[in-house]
Amino acid sequence: MKQINIKDLAKSLGISKSTVSRAFRDNSDIKPETKVRILAAAEELGYRPNLYASNLRGAKGKTIAIIIPEFGNNFFSQAIKGIEEQARAKGYYTLIFVTDDDVEKESTFIKELCNGRVEGVLMSASGEGKKHNYLRLLKERNIPLVFFDRYYEDVEAPVVTGNDYESSYAATKHLLDLGCKRPAYLVVDKNISIGKIRMQGYCDALKDAGIDMLQELIIECGNDKGQIYRVLKKSFAKLRPDGIFASVERLAMPMIRICHEEQVAIPEQLKIICFSCLEFADMLNPALSTVQQPAMEMGRTAAQILFELLQGNRKDDEPQIILLPSKLIPQKSTIG
Amino acid sequence: MKQINIKDLAKSLGISKSTVSRAFRDNSDIKPETKVRILAAAEELGYRPNLYASNLRGAKGKTIAIIIPEFGNNFFSQAIKGIEEQARAKGYYTLIFVTDDDVEKESTFIKELCNGRVEGVLMSASGEGKKHNYLRLLKERNIPLVFFDRYYEDVEAPVVTGNDYESSYAATKHLLDLGCKRPAYLVVDKNISIGKIRMQGYCDALKDAGIDMLQELIIECGNDKGQIYRVLKKSFAKLRPDGIFASVERLAMPMIRICHEEQVAIPEQLKIICFSCLEFADMLNPALSTVQQPAMEMGRTAAQILFELLQGNRKDDEPQIILLPSKLIPQKSTIG
DNA sequence: CTGTTAGCGCGTTCAC
DNA sequence: GTGAACGCGCTAACAG
Secondary structure, three states: OOOOOHHHHHHHHOOOHHHHHHHHOOOOOOOHHHHHHHHHHHHHHOOOOOHHHHHHOOOOOOEEEEEEOOOOOHHHHHHHHHHHHHHHHOOOEEEEEEOOOOHHHHHHHHHHHOOOOOOEEEEOOOOEOOOOOHHHHHHHOOOOEEEEOOOOOOOOOOEEEEOHHHHHHHHHHHHHHOOOOOEEEEEOOOOEHHHHHHHHHHHHHHHHOOOOOOHHHEEEOOOOHHHHHHHHHHHHHHHOOOEEEEOOHHHHHHHHHHHHHOOOOOOOOOEEEEEOOOOOHHHEOOOOEEEEOOHHHHHHHHHHHHHHHHOOOOOOOOOOEEEEOOEEEOOHHHHO | OOOOOHHHHHHHHOOOHHHHHHHHOOOOOOOHHHHHHHHHHHHHHOOOOOHHHHHHOOOOOOEEEEEEOOOOOHHHHHHHHHHHHHHHHOOOEEEEEEOOOOHHHHHHHHHHHOOOOOOEEEEOOOOOOOOOHHHHHHHHOOOOEEEEOOOOOOOOOOEEEEOHHHHHHHHHHHHHHOOOOOEEEEEOOOOOHHHHHHHHHHHHHHHHOOOOOOHHHEEEOOOOHHHHHHHHHHHHHHHOOOEEEEOOHHHHHHHHHHHHHOOOOOOOOOEEEEEOOOOOHHHEOOOOEEEEOOHHHHHHHHHHHHHHHHOOOOOOOOOOEEEEOOEEEOOHHHHO
């Protein structure tokens, strides 16, 4: 069946196209009864104004993009949920892009988006902190960008993220206070902004406690599941840390698994704490101590800022960084 | 800064618009050097063909919609990941819609989508099995629909789902084989297709084992977190089942929590098994027996079918139901 | 190979 | 309150 257009509808009602058009625009002069009649006929015949034609004429697509490095972990699921909620409330659509931690893909996505498909972009960065010229494209097209969680330091845009430094410091101190002498830090990639900041918290906590930081106890695990497991297994055997602070949940879980395999007692022989948004952290074996980020709120806040930008209620040129506090939740994996 | 358009670019190069247009279309006759020159200039000036104008001209938006009842659980996260992957490979964009289990919202979304925003729809149904006229709108506009996981029986469209009946039968039998005499079935809503089918498996397994099914052991828990907890707490106290088969993970977790609170030994006093895609089910306390659905594959398969439909490689009028087998993974929560 | 011309479906001036 | 005419940015058909 052919999609019916405005002309068809106008003809079938014996009126002109513009009158029909007016019936669908809120603020136009049109006799109420005519409007009702038109809308009824539209419903009847299944007419809907063509999206592309309307947009071409100047209207916006009411769409925003969410670009994230990975999908299927709790943090991003919840953040998206927060974004979704805000977008829906504003009548916006959300397009989702997953980079798989690949900056190239990120760049490709951004370039693609510059054709007007979206009005704004919410992004959690996939790479490290330098040389992100492709993000200038957005600015050139007046497409506002808001970072959430992971951001680029060299890009001027609002950022909503966690108080990662403080939480990492606190998590490390938590381990030290409980008697750890050789706590290790697990990170996917030392050079990615978020891993770096969290590492700084770890390092400073050690320093302030008067403990020498050992480079080897900063363990870079990479992204591949098999690789993570192998690196952890080997590192643990070699280094025998007595505490683990994992920058992401994905690294803590295999560590726990390895402890089970090797009969290492948690927390007696090894205390573990990690960043995590797992809803069931307290039901793990052992219940896992976590630094819990307010993921949903982060998404929500970032979306709010984006919409302020979109509506012109916020100045673009005063970039800002908003830190949302995480919560340290001690459980058996550290306190026994 | 004003977005540059095709006319500007043509003028600045001293050529015609159509030549520029051709440079961006793959199969057009154009001198290679001219093409290179145009693309270079485009890059230089930051020109990108306007999406809406192209689409208006007849091209498609290369966008599909994913409509799901809820977000932030593992099943849907993974299913979306599977869909994403396929869509990306085909150069398609994915728009995500979350209904919060509200059929009204579902209906609204579908109606919105009929303006040409998407070429196809992947949906996991939010309501029960009858009266879904709004889905006819899609058919009228030749927008193909593919269900995944949850579907409507009265709507003619391909379905990709799990072998829920068999798995539920197997899960229940698993409990019975281990000695359960009074296994309860936990469900969000008895009338939703997926809850119904799983219940059938439960009922039939009981019947085949010669055990009388007690209506009261079929526990409807609803959707609200607090409510679920209260219902479970009360039902457990009253009914004292010796086994639990939960149709979704969301219901099993609070049940375990209640067991912890009330010092009920799992699996000795209560054996628990549930549908779940939790990656860490084996690391829970106790390790949780699950029926694991191939979520990602389900998303992938549904997307593949949608794209076949879109490319005309598959007949729309031979709706089909594809059952992807789930895996029963026994853990400590049942076998000890 | 390239330029010219004519719409795609709609919203927005203007007139009336 | 309504209709006629124009153009948004682009692509396809047709000439050359």
